[in-house]
Amino acid sequence: MDPVKVSWRSKTFFALAMHEILSRPLEGESASSRQKQLSIINILYYLHQEHRPLTLAILVDITGLTRSAVVETVDQLVKRNLLTQTIGTNSMGRGTARQFQISEALLGRLGRDLRKLVEA
Numbered sequence: 001m002d003p004v005k006v007s008w009r010s011k012t013f014f015a016l017a018m019h020e021i022l023s024r025p026l027e028g029e030s031a032s033s034r035q036k037q038l039s040i041i042n043i044l045y046y047l048h049q050e051h052r053p054l055t056l057a058i059l060v061d062i063t064g065l066t067r068s069a070v071v072e073t074v075d076q077l078v079k080r081n082l083l084t085q086t087i088g089t090n091s092m093g094r095g096t097a098r099q100f101q102i103s104e105a106l107l108g109r110l111g112r113d114l115r116k117l118v119e120a
Contacts (some may be wrong), residue, residue, distance in 0.1 A: 002032045010045070013110050016107060017041045020082060020106075031074070039063070041082060052098040054083075074100065082106055 021037050043062055044054050054059065059070045077083040083100045 001028055009110065010049075013045050014042060016106065017045075017082065018111055020080060024080070025058055026076060026079065033073070033076065036065075036069070038082075040070070044077075044083070044100065048102050054102075056098055074098075107118045 004081065006080070012083060018022050021034050021041070025034065038065070040059060047054055047058065056067060056070055056074065059065070060067050063070065065073075074083065078085050078100075081103055084103050086101075087096050087098055
């Protein structure tokens, strides 16, 4: 993949995520909560680009946050429709595990906004 396109795509994704999170605060949410959401969505986008699974365990490992802090932050991103969630089995095949994807709506908007930048 062309490194210039990857750079523009990443910057455009960050700008879209920042706009969605900062311009539409959820009821009772703090500024630090929005900052955590920005950090988590960008880590998730990086993992998405690397074709790695988007799971709570990976986020806990990368960020050093507690599982409950990651769950709270990811739940807010799901509530905003920036992420979609599926329930699968854990790596041991016994319990359940939450897996996430960047929402198709956000990725579609990213593609449209990126085309506008290229055509400008």
